[in-house]
Amino acid sequence: MSKRDYYEVLGVAKGVDEKELKKAYRRIAMKCHPDRNPGDAEAEEQFKEASEAYEVLSDSRKRSAYDQYGHAGVDGAAGGGGYGGGNGNFSDIFGDVFGDIFGGGGGGRRGGPARGSDLRYTLDLGLEEAVKGTSVKIKVPTLVSCKPCSGSGAKPGTQPKTCSTCGGVGQVRMQQGFFQVQQTCPTCRGKGKEIGDPCGSCHGQGRVEETKTLSVKVPPGVDTGDRIRLSGEGEAGTDGGPAGDLYVQVSVNEHEFFQRDGKNLYCEVPISIFDACLGGELEVPTLDGRVKLKVPAETQTGKLFRLRGKGVTPVRGGSAGDLLCRVVLETPVSLTGKQKELLQELKGSMEGTKHSPKQSSWFEGMKNFFGDMKL
Missing domain, CATH: 2.60.260.20 (Urease metallochaperone UreE, N-terminal domain)
Incomplete structure (x- = not known):
């Protein structure tokens, strides 16, 4: 059976640029990939056809030969069926196109030093402390670098060794259908190193739990929701990575008067x-x-x-x-009889006079509202 035109296979024009070519291939590959269509022979064939077309058209030398001589100009140069062979362009596309399928991507090593996690601490303050500023001591549970092994995870006097499975890369290549993808090394879990004799204090983790006592300087004028950043006071990093930060979140308590x-x-x-x-x-x-x-x-x-x-x-x-x-x-309470008499006398002396402007205007408004009804 004669092969279809490669441009037709990918649904692009002959003068398509590299970006649009890759986008077209990605669309077909995501739709027809065998791992997404198990047992579908037609989808598998479409995937092979698109992969072969992309391998040729993504290579400038092969594309030039194809444009001049058609399939005859590239026969035998399409990687033995159009998937897995050819130059670096085609293999590089796996990370870009299928990274979201297998969680891998074409990236390099995942191991090595990693920054520690940031921490948050809620600090309750009185209004006076928040307005005038203060300095307080807080206790924060966190992970710190193990001192006996200096964070390496290996027993003092020993050192971690290069992982025998991944060779220190932190990833291994796994066969997925018609091509290879990278996955985190199951032996070293992406670190690239193995610990033969773990540290007795941290059991090979390189970090231990500890409650740190820290001094926090609260500037004057802070309010609920403000954050104070203590650089490097978060969790210790792994494999020598930097520590995270501690964010102190201010919460101002209600005040008796203000x-x-x-x-x-x-x-x-x-x-x-x-x-x-x-x-x-x-x-x-x-x-x-x-x-x-x-x-x-x-x-x-x-x-x-x-x-x-x-x-x-x-x-x-x-x-x-x-x-x-x-x-x-x-309003006065617990009045004596004499005091009540005096108030009654005062009340009587004020009748018929406009000593209560708001009350008078309110009653006038009520009369108008109810159409001069007698209240």
């Missing part, structure tokens, strides 16, 4: 009916101590007073925020 919103602080200040009516001076708390707050006469509950610069200086710089105090009118 709520934080960015660089501003908020608090509620109870105020008596007398101070609200007559005005006065209140003592309010700040993170720097108590300060005096002047309240004008006829102050209504919910009124906000701003104390500038009494908030938080942001950790990334800038001016300090403010403290906003909301006064809350407190």
Whole structure:
């Protein structure tokens, strides 16, 4: 049976560039690969045909001969059937095209030194500590390099040997259908080395568990969600690789008086009916101590007073925020009979006058809403 035109097999035009050629081959190979179509003779034949076509057209010398003389110009040069032979171009495509099938790819050794994992530690702070900054000691369980073997995993006085299975590469070639793919060496698990006499402390792992005590300097102005990075304080690397980092995640606890919103602080200040009516001076708390707050006469509950610069200086710089105090009118309780009489007398003296502007406007609004209904 005569062979089909190679360009037709891959579904590309004669002047196709290398990138589009590879993309076309990849599409067919992924669809028709025998390992994805077990027992399908037609798919296997299509895969062989596409592989042969790609082997020829991906090689500039073979492609030139094919363009001039057709199949006669490349007979016997297509690797004995179009899969597995030929030059480096064709073998290199396996890693690019089939890496996602077999998890291998054309990459090199997977072993060797590897960076240790990063760690995270949640640090609970009080509001004062977060605003003013502090220094704390923390204990972190982690993996550290084994001291007796210096992290090699081999018994002191001995050294790991080159893996006899992979020759130190960390990978072995395995036959998968019509071609070879690389897989992690099962003997050394990708490290490229074997430990004949393991270290008694780490049992050949090169790392041991340990709880480290670290000092963390917390800068002023941090807030919940901020992270402090301690370089090199994560897990130790393997085979001499660098250690990971430790990320200290800040969590600020709720405060008895203050709520934080960015660089501003908020608090509620109870105020008596007398101070609200007559005005006065209140003592309010700040993170720097108590300060005096002047309240004008006829102050209504919910009124906000701003104390500038009494908030938080942001950790990334800038001016300090403010403290906003909301006064809350407190109703007297446990009144004596005499006190109740005085209040009744005061109430009577205020009837018919507009001493409660909000209440008056509210009742007027209600009347309009219900169409002047008698309440």
